[in-house]
Amino acid sequence: MTQAQTDTIQPEVSSEKVIIARDVEKWYDNNFHVLRGVSLTVNKGEVVVVMGPSGSGKSTFIRTFNALESYQKGSIEIDGIKLSHDLKNIETIRREVGMVFQQFNLFPHLTVLKNVTLSPIWVRRWPKAKAEEVALQLLERVGILEQAHKFPGQLSGGQQQRVAIARALAMQPKIMLFDEPTSALDPEMVREVLDVMRTLANSGMTMVCVTHEVGFAREVADRVVLMDSGVLVEEATPEEFFQNPKEERTQKFLSQIL
Amino acid sequence: MTTTNPEPSALSAPPTAQISPVAWAKRNLFSDWSNTILTVVCLGAIAWLAYGLLNWIFTQAQWQVISANLRLFFVGRYPAQLMWRPWTVLGIIALSAGLTWGILARSTWLFNQTGLVVLGVIAAICVALAVPVSLNTSLLLLAILGVSVAAAFAGQRIGQRFPTLVSWLPLIWLGIFFVVFGLIRGGLFLQEVRLDDLSGLLLTLLTAIVSIVLSFPLGVLLALGRQSNLPVVRWMSIGFIEIIRGLPLITILFMSSLLVPLVLPPNVRIDRVVRAIAGLTLFSAAYLAENVRGGLQSIPRGQSEAAKALGLSAPLVTVLIILPQALKAVIPTIVGQFISLFKDTSLLAIVGFAELLGISQSILSNPNFLGRYQEVYAFDTVIYFCCCYAMALASRRLERQLGTGQR
Numbered sequence: 081m082t083q084a085q086t087d088t089i090q091p092e093v094s095s096e097k098v099i100i101a102r103d104v105e106k107w108y109d110n111n112f113h114v115l116r117g118v119s120l121t122v123n124k125g126e127v128v129v130v131m132g133p134s135g136s137g138k139s140t141f142i143r144t145f146n147a148l149e150s151y152q153k154g155s156i157e158i159d160g161i162k163l164s165h166d167l168k169n170i171e172t173i174r175r176e177v178g179m180v181f182q183q184f185n186l187f188p189h190l191t192v193l194k195n196v197t198l199s200p201i202w203v204r205r206w207p208k209a210k211a212e213e214v215a216l217q218l219l220e221r222v223g224i225l226e227q228a229h230k231f232p233g234q235l236s237g238g239q240q241q242r243v244a245i246a247r248a249l250a251m252q253p254k255i256m257l258f259d260e261p262t263s264a265l266d267p268e269m270v271r272e273v274l275d276v277m278r279t280l281a282n283s284g285m286t287m288v289c290v291t292h293e294v295g296f297a298r299e300v301a302d303r304v305v306l307m308d309s310g311v312l313v314e315e316a317t318p319e320e321f322f323q324n325p326k327e328e329r330t331q332k333f334l335s336q337i338l
Numbered sequence: 339m340t341t342t343n344p345e346p347s348a349l350s351a352p353p354t355a356q357i358s359p360v361a362w363a364k365r366n367l368f369s370d371w372s373n374t375i376l377t378v379v380c381l382g383a384i385a386w387l388a389y390g391l392l393n394w395i396f397t398q399a400q401w402q403v404i405s406a407n408l409r410l411f412f413v414g415r416y417p418a419q420l421m422w423r424p425w426t427v428l429g430i431i432a433l434s435a436g437l438t439w440g441i442l443a444r445s446t447w448l449f450n451q452t453g454l455v456v457l458g459v460i461a462a463i464c465v466a467l468a469v470p471v472s473l474n475t476s477l478l479l480l481a482i483l484g485v486s487v488a489a490a491f492a493g494q495r496i497g498q499r500f501p502t503l504v505s506w507l508p509l510i511w512l513g514i515f516f517v518v519f520g521l522i523r524g525g526l527f528l529q530e531v532r533l534d535d536l537s538g539l540l541l542t543l544l545t546a547i548v549s550i551v552l553s554f555p556l557g558v559l560l561a562l563g564r565q566s567n568l569p570v571v572r573w574m575s576i577g578f579i580e581i582i583r584g585l586p587l588i589t590i591l592f593m594s595s596l597l598v599p600l601v602l603p604p605n606v607r608i609d610r611v612v613r614a615i616a617g618l619t620l621f622s623a624a625y626l627a628e629n630v631r632g633g634l635q636s637i638p639r640g641q642s643e644a645a646k647a648l649g650l651s652a653p654l655v656t657v658l659i660i661l662p663q664a665l666k667a668v669i670p671t672i673v674g675q676f677i678s679l680f681k682d683t684s685l686l687a688i689v690g691f692a693e694l695l696g697i698s699q700s701i702l703s704n705p706n707f708l709g710r711y712q713e714v715y716a717f718d719t720v721i722y723f724c725c726c727y728a729m730a731l732a733s734r735r736l737e738r739q740l741g742t743g744q745r
Binding site for chain 2: 167171187188199248
């Protein structure tokens, strides 16, 4: 991310498409048809929130973007690179796509700082000094600079999730995926994580978030999509999605969560 | 000070229960008549056993069989004119152990209560050896102990100056191992001692340590191979592990000592000791692989997913993220495995090696010491126990060392 983007408060969504998913279909081993032809296009700088009941395949869908889940039909293109089964290709794409998980998944045997510098040093081959400088900047940005030399187990859930965000950002990805980043948090810690995500969105990062946080979706999202039973049901701006949903399924879902 | 404002320390300190030993005994041993009976019976049994044991040790046992053969027990038939080499090795190990201890304990007390007790017992044994062996040996041992303690103090200083040294300790010990091995074995400008000529505790330690050092990486590779995505690697690992686990160690040792020479072409000769070590290593590696696999499976899937999502390649995910956590989780079982491997070297006596147990048997067949089974085997027991207990202590220390930042 460049300095100019960081300073922009109202980023412009360009028409450059960084994620193009076409008719993605996936079956689990037990022949469960989890994705039934899902298509989604995300433009550069756009924030897309994916909602839907549990088991609708929304997590599975965004996990296909960085090949944590395989798919059997359709095609996915990330930043102009077609996702294939080739390991080199997958690793190239993963370098450009950061991911934040529901369970944080920090590495418990490494300090916070080492969690953040690990992949810049081993994947980007940065010298240690540069990686640490960038890491400390990021940790300051997410507000946990003082904890840099602690181990993940010594931090609260909210702090751990902010470290996880800093860890993903350290690779300077073009796209960030959030897989229910606040679902495992105590209520009083949700806000600190959402604040970090909001700042990130305002800085022009392309983000795809699976979340149930309606407030976040209303305020930050450029588009909200609803998935149900492996199908993308509705795709709309937040205003339209929450005030005036077209599909009956969306209306039912909203009546349950609002 | 007012009563409404007590000292904060008085407020926050947990209540401590100080009771006298008499009160303790009353509460725990003689609380009612059934407990009293139990206590009296148990105390009686303990006293009876202790009396029998002490009586045997001090009046009935004839310890000349031990004192006359001490050198045989420890270094076997190592050439007498080369005895300086085992002594040097002992010195090097004592020095390195002292330094290591100091480096590990750089920020705490060097000797806690247990440490002082162990040190005292060792010193007492060294002094006591003056009577049955010789004053010189006793003084030499005390000097080596002194070197070790001095090294511990020096190690503490060094550790404070270079805290990163801790992570190099395993490599340093590997280096020490090669130096020690070279000294025992000879070669280069030193007179060579054939491996097959080694015996006594020296042979026990050599086979055990070499097998441990070799079986560890092999076991880890087998565990990883068993989980590999490549079918050939996976099936070969499973096949190897299951075949080895299906055989008793003694048959593997018999095969290595009897079958291998028959199979090999006549001009190829492998030392018997090397073959035995190979057998022990393969056996231990198969069990180790299963222990490590347990550790690998205990790491949540999210760990490898997070590492992959960061762009790390599969080998890096394994080496940087999965293995360190998996191995840490199974240290107690791995050390248990090593302890049992150490004791399993006694099976070598059956296939004709003169390691500690084997040399004991040949001492017992000496007409001067006929029938002194109890003394010899009691001595062997103490030696085995000391070695195994040392390993257990080292493992506890290692666990504490790696325990920082537990989840």
